[in-house]
Amino acid sequence: EEDKKEKKKKKVKEVKHEWEVANTNKPLWMRDPKEVTKEEYSKFYKAVSNDWEDHLGVKHFSVEGQLEFRCILFVPKRAPFDMFETSRKKNNLKLYVRRVFIMDNCEEIIPEWLGFLKGIVDSEDLPLNISRQSLQQDRILKVIRKNVVKKAIEMFEELAEDKEDFKKFTEQFGKNLKLGIHEDTTNRKKLAELLRFHSTRSGEEQTSLKDYLARMKEGQKNIYFVSGESKAALEQTPFIEAAQTRGYEVLFMTDPIDEYCMQQLKDFEDKKFVCLSKEGAKFEETEEEKKAFEEEKAAYEALCKTVKETLGDKVEKVVLSDRLTKSPCILVTGEYGWTANMERIMKAQALRDASSSAYMISKKTLEINAKHAIIKALKEKADADATNKTVRDLTFLLFDTALLTSGFSLEDPVAYAARIHRMIKMGLSIDDVEEPAAEAAPAADDADAGTSRMEEVD
Numbered sequence: 001e002e003d004k005k006e007k008k009k010k011k012v013k014e015v016k017h018e019w020e021v022a023n024t025n026k027p028l029w030m031r032d033p034k035e036v037t038k039e040e041y042s043k044f045y046k047a048v049s050n051d052w053e054d055h056l057g058v059k060h061f062s063v064e065g066q067l068e069f070r071c072i073l074f075v076p077k078r079a080p081f082d083m084f085e086t087s088r089k090k091n092n093l094k095l096y097v098r099r100v101f102i103m104d105n106c107e108e109i110i111p112e113w114l115g116f117l118k119g120i121v122d123s124e125d126l127p128l129n130i131s132r133q134s135l136q137q138d139r140i141l142k143v144i145r146k147n148v149v150k151k152a153i154e155m156f157e158e159l160a161e162d163k164e165d166f167k168k169f170t171e172q173f174g175k176n177l178k179l180g181i182h183e184d185t186t187n188r189k190k191l192a193e194l195l196r197f198h199s200t201r202s203g204e205e206q207t208s209l210k211d212y213l214a215r216m217k218e219g220q221k222n223i224y225f226v227s228g229e230s231k232a233a234l235e236q237t238p239f240i241e242a243a244q245t246r247g248y249e250v251l252f253m254t255d256p257i258d259e260y261c262m263q264q265l266k267d268f269e270d271k272k273f274v275c276l277s278k279e280g281a282k283f284e285e286t287e288e289e290k291k292a293f294e295e296e297k298a299a300y301e302a303l304c305k306t307v308k309e310t311l312g313d314k315v316e317k318v319v320l321s322d323r324l325t326k327s328p329c330i331l332v333t334g335e336y337g338w339t340a341n342m343e344r345i346m347k348a349q350a351l352r353d354a355s356s357s358a359y360m361i362s363k364k365t366l367e368i369n370a371k372h373a374i375i376k377a378l379k380e381k382a383d384a385d386a387t388n389k390t391v392r393d394l395t396f397l398l399f400d401t402a403l404l405t406s407g408f409s410l411e412d413p414v415a416y417a418a419r420i421h422r423m424i425k426m427g428l429s430i431d432d433v434e435e436p437a438a439e440a441a442p443a444a445d446d447a448d449a450g451t452s453r454m455e456e457v458d
Contacts, residue, residue: 027099029070029122033060045074049092049118053077056169059155063147067140068124073117073152075159079172083116093148096122108141113180114152116173121148153190160194170196170206178261185264192268198231198252200244207251209268217247219284222274223267225251227258227341228407238327238405239276245325246283250276259342277406279365280335281323296320296370303379306386307366310395314364314411321367328372329398331406337362340407347409366402374398393419 028036028044045055057075062068073093092115095106099122109121125140156177160166170177180191196206201215212223224243228234234252243250253262267273274281285293297320304318311318315331324330333339338346343361368375378398381391400416403409410416425431 027122029060029072029120030099036060041072041074044072045118048094048120049074049076051076051118055118056165057155057159059151059158061151063144067143069121069144069147071119071121071148071151073119073148073155075155075169075173076116076118077168077172079116084175092116092118094120096120097126097128098122098124100128102126102128106141109145110148111145111180111184113176113183114149116176117152149184149187153187153194156194157190166196167206175255175257178255178257181261182257182264188265192265197225198254200235200240200250200252212249212251213269213271215249216271220248221271221284223251223271224248224274224276224281225253225262226276227253227262227339229341229344230254233407237277237407238324238330239332241325241327242283242323243276248283253341256345259339259345275339276323277332277339277341278335278337279332281332283322285322293320293322300368300370300375300379302386303375303382304368306382306391307368307395310392311366311399314399315366316363318366318368321369324367324369325371327369327405328374329366329368329402331364331366331399331402331408333362333364344407344409364408366399 028040041058041060042054045051045058054077055074056077059073060071062070092104093106093109094104095102095109110117121144123140123144156169159169174196177191177194181188181195184191192209194208196208199207199212201207209223224240226234226237226239228237231252231254234240234254240250253259262273262275265273300320304320308315308318316334321330331340338361370376374394378391378394381388381394385391396415397419400410400412400419403411
């Protein structure tokens with residue numbers, strides 16, 4: 001009986017849990033960039049960005065030293081349609097701290113002009129319980145931001161090595177680079193090397209500033225550019241006539257943001273930027289050219305005075321031009337004011353304040369071409385009789401055409417149309433029966449005497 005009691009044993013249930021690791025992979029950003037394949041980057045990019053296309057460029061790097069962090073940056077193939085909308089997310093970089101996701105819209109981690117980049121930043125030094133307020137003042141984030149910008153520019157430079165890829169990049173994100181020049185003073189020089197523009201010699205392709213310098217004529221001291229609405233319009237603009245005659249290449253600035261960009265970008269590799277549609281655009285001249293120009297200036301001084309008196313406040317001054325070869329006259333703006341293109345851009349702003357923009361509208365200077373047949377004939381008429389109404393009528397007509405060719409909008413389209421109609425009637429030998437109402441305006445002349453006078457000029 002005692003043996004039977006000893007054999008009775010208490011049964012104890014033991015529960016064992018066996019844990020199976022579902023994800024044995026290390027986070028992609030923790031791996032060595034040399035070990036990661038292009039397909040893995042592509043898969044990771046699509047997961048992070050929700051994009052259906054592959055990325056255009058990638059930069060995978062780690063920073064070690066006083067602080068540690070790892071980062072993967074991706075450049076998408078196309079820009080989002082709402083890239084510069086104020087209501088959209090400022091960036092697409094996800095912030096992690098020691099592999100723990102913190103937030104996906106940390107504005108302090110990247111500047112606005114790089115907001116198109118996608119990827120992740122994983123810091124080893126930030127605290128896990130970090131708040132938005134402490135993030136704004138965190139020194140670690142400022143160092144991370146500086147390194148992210150530096151590596152992003154390195155990635156763009158790598159993209160520039162492949163002409164086709166960089167062409168796609170500049171088409172989609174060229175505006176961002178120009179915004180970076182406007183905002184980022186530290187990296188302005190590096191960003192300037194990445195800019196691409198059309199020029200008088202580039203054809204359908206775009207040229208870099210370094211290539212422009214390589215093609216510069218011997219003795220050329222400045223980089224010449226002109227801004228406007230389109231490449232086609234700028235190829236025909238009178239502003240580039242003298243530059244082309246002398247064999248100088250001229251850059252075309254067709255993006256509205258170019259106007260803001262060039263306000264900050266004063267020079268490139270010690271060559272100053274000169275806008276051909278502003279005052280002060282001078283070319284290198286020989287002593288003979290200078291002497292001949294001074295003689296012409298003295299000869300046309302009386303005509304300049306007559307034209308200025310006729311136009312009154314419409315122009316600040318009338319001078320002889322050294323930038324025209326084919327056109328009779330042109331309107332240029334002050335060196336530090338708005339160009340005609342900038343004026344057009346500002347007028348198109350939906351929420352602009354007209355009273356404040358009035359201060360920035362530049363005074364116009366009318367430049368006349370002494371070698372042009374129209375100006376020579378006008379000089380003869382003015383020398384014979386400065387008060388002649390034909391001189392007055394032709395002066396206004398030249399001024400209005402100069403407004404159009406220089407990129408400005410007409411101040412009085414009705415009066416301009418009346419003058420053109422009068423010329424058409426003369427060409428068709430039609431006599432004026434009634435004086436049109438539009439010509440009663442002060443700017444227009446009386447029709448009866450006008451016909452005979454315009455025929456005299458013919």
